[in-house]
Amino acid sequence: MLCENITVNGNRLYFAGVDTVKMAEKYGTPLFLMDENRIREKCRIYIDAMKKHFGKDSFPLFASKALCFKRIYEIMKEEKMGIDLVSSGEIYTAAKAGFGMEKSFFHGNNKTDADIAYAMENGVGYFVADSIYELSAVDRIAEEKGIRQKMILRLTPGIDPHTYAAVATGKVDSKFGVAIETGQAELFLKEALTFENLDIRGYHCHVGSQVFDEDGDVYLEASTIMLHFAKKMEETYGFKAEILNMGGGFGVRYTESDPYLDIEKAIESLSKHIKATVAELGMTMPKVIMEPGRSIVADAGMTLYSVGTLKEITGYKNYVSIDGGMTDNPRFALYGSKYTLLLANRMDEECDFECDVVGRCCESGDIIQPEVKLPKPVRGDIVAVCTTGAYNFSMASNYNRIPRPAVVMLADGEDYLAVRRETFADIAERDV
Numbered sequence: 306m307l308c309e310n311i312t313v314n315g316n317r318l319y320f321a322g323v324d325t326v327k328m329a330e331k332y333g334t335p336l337f338l339m340d341e342n343r344i345r346e347k348c349r350i351y352i353d354a355m356k357k358h359f360g361k362d363s364f365p366l367f368a369s370k371a372l373c374f375k376r377i378y379e380i381m382k383e384e385k386m387g388i389d390l391v392s393s394g395e396i397y398t399a400a401k402a403g404f405g406m407e408k409s410f411f412h413g414n415n416k417t418d419a420d421i422a423y424a425m426e427n428g429v430g431y432f433v434a435d436s437i438y439e440l441s442a443v444d445r446i447a448e449e450k451g452i453r454q455k456m457i458l459r460l461t462p463g464i465d466p467h468t469y470a471a472v473a474t475g476k477v478d479s480k481f482g483v484a485i486e487t488g489q490a491e492l493f494l495k496e497a498l499t500f501e502n503l504d505i506r507g508y509h510c511h512v513g514s515q516v517f518d519e520d521g522d523v524y525l526e527a528s529t530i531m532l533h534f535a536k537k538m539e540e541t542y543g544f545k546a547e548i549l550n551m552g553g554g555f556g557v558r559y560t561e562s563d564p565y566l567d568i569e570k571a572i573e574s575l576s577k578h579i580k581a582t583v584a585e586l587g588m589t590m591p592k593v594i595m596e597p598g599r600s601i602v603a604d605a606g607m608t609l610y611s612v613g614t615l616k617e618i619t620g621y622k623n624y625v626s627i628d629g630g631m632t633d634n635p636r637f638a639l640y641g642s643k644y645t646l647l648l649a650n651r652m653d654e655e656c657d658f659e660c661d662v663v664g665r666c667c668e669s670g671d672i673i674q675p676e677v678k679l680p681k682p683v684r685g686d687i688v689a690v691c692t693t694g695a696y697n698f699s700m701a702s703n704y705n706r707i708p709r710p711a712v713v714m715l716a717d718g719e720d721y722l723a724v725r726r727e728t729f730a731d732i733a734e735r736d737v
């Protein structure tokens with residue numbers, strides 16, 4: 306199977322040791338299931354590997370944008386993870402969950418004055434400045450609030466991670482960060498050091514997402530560029546970087562043909578490389594931070610749908626329509642993402658029916674996955690889509706006024722609600 310938490314018992318699909326068909330009956334569909342033990346296990350893999358290989362001050366941040374609701378922050382707090390935040394809405398949610406903000410990093414290429422003030426009021430630990438324009442705004446608001454804001458600078462090392470264009474973020478011409486290659490990163494630091502209310506602590510880069518590093522160690526290459534830059538800044542401005550945040554992006558398996566990435570090994574090889582480069586340049590070892598999102602939660606998630614209609618276009622193709630779609634999973638529409646689909650209540654039957662599994666939105670691009678092989682479904686069958694823990698719930702919308710699904714957590718064989726299903730009343734609540 307794709308992941309250890311996916312198993313079969315008779316004709317039934319089990320997830321995290323729980324009968325998925327029973328969950329569909331109990332909570333209705335569409336439904337997000339999250340394997341809490343798996344999330345915790347992944348957090349521990351990162352925490353232990355980073356401590357072991359980078360030292361005790363090193364820690365991972367969970368990239369909230371991959372999956373965001375209160376219960377996730379409670380779990381992150383219990384696991385002693387830091388968090389990465391990209392909006393005031395995420396800050397609000399984390400604060401509501403009682404997450405202590407010292408180990409939080411606030412990202413975003415366009416933080417408004419209101420966002421900046423809100424983040425400071427909530428005690429966000431670090432700002433990750435994305436551009437030179439942001440510095441004066443943060444400085445001004447920090448002065449008004451009588452604080453000195455800790456900050457790191459987001460740079461683009463000019464690396465192409467060979468992933469989807471829409472999720473490659475470390476290239477020179479990226480919307481994010483400031484390019485080292487053009488000389489602008491140096492000006493960024495020089496300028497940053499002039500502000501009295503900014504406490505500059507180091508650098509950040511994020512090469513992209515769903516990266517497997519098969520094409521020449523993009524993380525090692527990025528760290529080389531970042532450290533050489535840091536060394537040059539140390540010599541020119543006497544600025545020593547205390548923090549080096551290497552971003553997130555480790556890939557996960559969506560299909561059987563995706564490679565398997567060993568997180569511990571990847572961290573070990575990055576640490577060896579960073580330590581060697583630091584020694585070669587005669588620098589002090591920075592506190593290394595990483596920001597995994599997808600690799601913490603993706604394979605801890607599964608979506609269940611009910612089959613509605615079947616359309617067989619003789620001589621062309623077959624469509625199977627399910628009761629969700631791009632409103633709960635826009636990733637095929639956005640990136641052409643691949644997924645593994647299973648017929649949860651007929652796991653013992655042969656998959657000999659080829660079809661496109663499509664959503665219920667008024668949009669031809671509303672496809673969950675084309676060219677899927679399943680036992681020929683009938684109305685009421687349960688379709689399971691695997692590896693939907695990241696960038697599904699968090700990207701969900703109300704297009705066509707479709708309510709967002711509930712999120713049910715599975716822990717030690719028990720199930721409980723983390724986010725209730727949206728109602729029609731919820732959707733119309735703000736209409737005046």
Ligand SMILES: *Cc1c(COP(=O)(O)O)cnc(C)c1O
Pocket residue numbers: 368370371389412511513514515552553554555596597598599600695
């Ligand atoms: C999206 C993002 C991450 C998380 O990426 P994953 O691929 O989900 O691990 C981390 N850092 C930044 C700045 C991001 O934009």
